[in-house]
Amino acid sequence: MEQLPDNIDSPPAILGGPSIRPEGPPAWPLRDPAIEAVLQDLIRTGDWGRYHGSHCQQLAEALAAYHGIEHVELCASGTAAIELALRGLHVSPGSEVILAGYDFKGNFVDVLTMGAVPVLVDIRPDDWQVDVSRIEAAINGSTQAVLVSHLHGGIVDMPRLRELADHHGLPIIEDACQMPGATVHGRRAGLWGDAAVLSFGGSKLLSAGRGGAVLTSRADIAQRIRLYTQRGNAAYPLSEMQAAILVPQLEQLDERNAQRAENAASLIDRLVDVAGLTPLVSTGSDNAPGYYKLGLQYDPDAFASLSRDRFAEAMRAEGIALDPGFRALHAIHSRRRFRAADPLAEASRADDSVLTLHHPVLLGDDGDIRQIVTAIERIRQHAAAIVAAT
Ligand SMILES: Cc1ncc(COP(=O)(O)O)c(C=O)c1O
Structure with a gap:
C-alpha cells in the first residue's frame, strides 16, 4: 500500500497539498451483511411494501427489552419524537419548557409547535451540557417540563436533575438521540426521563435514513401519544422496512x-x-x-x-x-x-x-x-x- 502522506510538514490539503485521507472519511451507513440479509428477506417476502407486518412490533419489543422499559412508540424522526413526548406530557399553549441554550434546533422548534415558550438556561463551561444548577432559578408557575439532551459525548447530570424535577413535580424529557445505549450515571440512556427520545436518522448510530422513538414507563404518556398519532391511520409512522433494518443494528x-x-x-x-x-x-x-x-x-x-x-x-x-x-x-x-x-x-x-x-x-x-x-x-x-x- 502507498505510504500515507501524513508528514505534518507538507502543505495542508486546503492549500493544495496531498490529503491525509484521500479516500475521505469512512462511509456511513456501513456495508453490513446483517442488513443485506434483512433487505433480501424484505424483497423475498414483499414485506418492504406493507403497511402492517411483524417488523415494527419486533423492533418495539427489542427496544423495550434492551432498555427494560414498558412502552416504546415508534415514529418518523427524533424531531417528531420530541414533539410526541411533549404531547404525551400534555404541555399546553402558553406554558414554559426549560432547555439548554445550546441544543438541537428542532427541540426548540418542537416546544414552539406546542404553543409553549422555550426557556433557555446556560450550559456548563467544562463539558457544555446543560448546567443543572441553573435550572431551579428558571422554574416558575408556568413551567411544565424540562427537556435535556446528552450532546457530543457529554452526559447531563441526570441524578441531580431528577432530584430537582421531583422536588418541583416536573417531568423530564431525556433526549438520547446522540447516544443510544450509553450508560448515564449507572442507567441506560433514556431511563432517567419520564419520556426519552431516540433518533434513527441517516447519520445516527442506529440508522434507518429516518425514524425515531419515544420510550416511557408511564402508561399515560404512551396512551396520549397513541391517541394523537393513531387516526385510523398512523400519522407519524416508522415503516416496516425501516424497523426491519434497525433490529440487527440494535443487536x-x-x-x-x-x-x-x-x-x-x-x-x-x-x-x-x-x-x-x-x-x-x-x-x-x-x-x-x-x-x-x-x-x-x-x-x-x-x-x-x-x-x-x-x-x-x-x-x-x-x-x-x-x-x-x-x-x-x-x-x-x-x-x-x-x-x-x-x-x-x-x-x-x-x-x-x-x-x-x-x-x-x-x-x-x-x-x-x-x-x-x-x-x-x-x-x-x-x-x-x-x-x-x-
Ligand atoms: C440531540 C438531538 N435531538 C434530536 C435530533 C433529531 O433527530 P432527527 O434527525 O431524527 O429528527 C437530533 C438530530 O441530530 C439530535 O442531535
Missing part, C-alpha cells in the same frame, strides 16, 4: 459503542498534548458515553487566529469529518420566541467554538485516530498561511 449496538468508546478514549488521550482543542470529557465510573459526535472546544489562539469554521474546512479537506457544532438557540431565534433565564454566556461561547467529530472514524483502527492528530498538527503548522489565503 450490534453494545459492541459498536464499546469500539467507538475505545477509539474515543485513545483520541482524547492524544489530545491532552494538543494545544487549542479540548475534548468534552464525561467523567465518572458510572458513565459510559455514546459517540454520535465527539465534541471539542476550539481555541483559535492556538492556531494563528484561524477561525473555527475555516479550521473545520481544513480538516475536512484532509478527509476528517469535523464540523462546527450547533448554533446557540438564542443566537438564531428572535427574542420574542423564548425567555432567557440567564445571560447564556457559555452557550454563546459554544456557538462559535464547538467542533464535532463525526462517529464513523471511531469504528476504525489506531491508524485512523493517529491521522486525526496528524491533520490537526499539519493545519497548526500552516495556520498562518491558511489565514493569509482566506
Whole structure:
C-alpha cells in the first residue's frame, strides 16, 4: 500500500497539498451483511411494501427489552419524537419548557409547535451540557417540563436533575438521540426521563435514513401519544422496512459503542498534548458515553487566529469529518420566541467554538485516530498561511 502522506510538514490539503485521507472519511451507513440479509428477506417476502407486518412490533419489543422499559412508540424522526413526548406530557399553549441554550434546533422548534415558550438556561463551561444548577432559578408557575439532551459525548447530570424535577413535580424529557445505549450515571440512556427520545436518522448510530422513538414507563404518556398519532391511520409512522433494518443494528449496538468508546478514549488521550482543542470529557465510573459526535472546544489562539469554521474546512479537506457544532438557540431565534433565564454566556461561547467529530472514524483502527492528530498538527503548522489565503 502507498505510504500515507501524513508528514505534518507538507502543505495542508486546503492549500493544495496531498490529503491525509484521500479516500475521505469512512462511509456511513456501513456495508453490513446483517442488513443485506434483512433487505433480501424484505424483497423475498414483499414485506418492504406493507403497511402492517411483524417488523415494527419486533423492533418495539427489542427496544423495550434492551432498555427494560414498558412502552416504546415508534415514529418518523427524533424531531417528531420530541414533539410526541411533549404531547404525551400534555404541555399546553402558553406554558414554559426549560432547555439548554445550546441544543438541537428542532427541540426548540418542537416546544414552539406546542404553543409553549422555550426557556433557555446556560450550559456548563467544562463539558457544555446543560448546567443543572441553573435550572431551579428558571422554574416558575408556568413551567411544565424540562427537556435535556446528552450532546457530543457529554452526559447531563441526570441524578441531580431528577432530584430537582421531583422536588418541583416536573417531568423530564431525556433526549438520547446522540447516544443510544450509553450508560448515564449507572442507567441506560433514556431511563432517567419520564419520556426519552431516540433518533434513527441517516447519520445516527442506529440508522434507518429516518425514524425515531419515544420510550416511557408511564402508561399515560404512551396512551396520549397513541391517541394523537393513531387516526385510523398512523400519522407519524416508522415503516416496516425501516424497523426491519434497525433490529440487527440494535443487536450490534453494545459492541459498536464499546469500539467507538475505545477509539474515543485513545483520541482524547492524544489530545491532552494538543494545544487549542479540548475534548468534552464525561467523567465518572458510572458513565459510559455514546459517540454520535465527539465534541471539542476550539481555541483559535492556538492556531494563528484561524477561525473555527475555516479550521473545520481544513480538516475536512484532509478527509476528517469535523464540523462546527450547533448554533446557540438564542443566537438564531428572535427574542420574542423564548425567555432567557440567564445571560447564556457559555452557550454563546459554544456557538462559535464547538467542533464535532463525526462517529464513523471511531469504528476504525489506531491508524485512523493517529491521522486525526496528524491533520490537526499539519493545519497548526500552516495556520498562518491558511489565514493569509482566506
Ligand atoms: C440531540 C438531538 N435531538 C434530536 C435530533 C433529531 O433527530 P432527527 O434527525 O431524527 O429528527 C437530533 C438530530 O441530530 C439530535 O442531535
